[in-house]
Amino acid sequence: LGANVILFICVNLLGLLSFFFYEKRQRRAFLETCQSLEVKLVLEDESQEQERLLLSVLPKHVAAEIRQDLGAVVTGQFKKIYMSRHENVSILFADIVGFTAISSTCPAPELVRTLNELFARFDKLAEKYHQLRIKILGDCYYCISGAPEERPDHAVLCVHMGLSMVEAI
Structure with a gap:
């Protein structure tokens, strides 16, 4: 009987410890998810602000061309010049x-x-x-x-x- 009680107490303590660590991991995962969503929202706001600023100084078509070229590998020494010829303006x-x-x-x-x-x-x-x-x-x-x-x-x-x-x- 004494061994059963000790076994019962040990199993319950092990269950409590397991639950405690599981709960702690769940809470940490929840907090990290919240922080990640918060960072994502801040980045989206910053991206929109950056876009607004970019469009305040550049025409849409030039900004789009620059954005498209951002990831491109530059070969050569000179930076690309964004210009085009327009007749009858x-x-x-x-x-x-x-x-x-x-x-x-x-x-x-x-x-x-x-x-x-x-x-x-x-x-x-x-x-x-x-x-x-x-x-x-x-x-x-x-x-x-x-x-x-x-x-x-x-x-x-x-x-x-x-x-x-x-x-x-």
């Missing part, structure tokens, strides 16, 4: 007259906010008139019509864009 350069005088009297944060709001309006107009913003340099806004997609009405759209920009200011 219209380019619009918009410069704010008197910007230097305005910038000397306006505080820097307010000036940056104002330019940001103005260029955001220009970007919306560019979308409406099928323009592609190619550059912002200081107070100068550069956009093009007729590229990357050719349009027979590129010049008319560019004029409408310019007139709308004057109204937006």
Whole structure:
């Protein structure tokens, strides 16, 4: 009888230890899964932010070409230049007259906010008139019509864009 009791206690202790270690492994696996999902979500957010930033400085077709070439093995000394030839395009350069005088009297944060709001309006107009913003340099806004997609009405759209920009200011 005494041996049976000792055996019973040992088997139960072994079962408890086994359950304890199993439970501990399960909890660790759960925590690691949660952490991995959290990291995945953060990476997805960062990837979207990176994509947004990339598209804020590069046209979609150029960004897509660069993304496609990222994994490619580079042979040769020079980096690839991403350019293409476009016929029949219209380019619009918009410069704010008197910007230097305005910038000397306006505080820097307010000036940056104002330019940001103005260029955001220009970007919306560019979308409406099928323009592609190619550059912002200081107070100068550069956009093009007729590229990357050719349009027979590129010049008319560019004029409408310019007139709308004057109204937006």
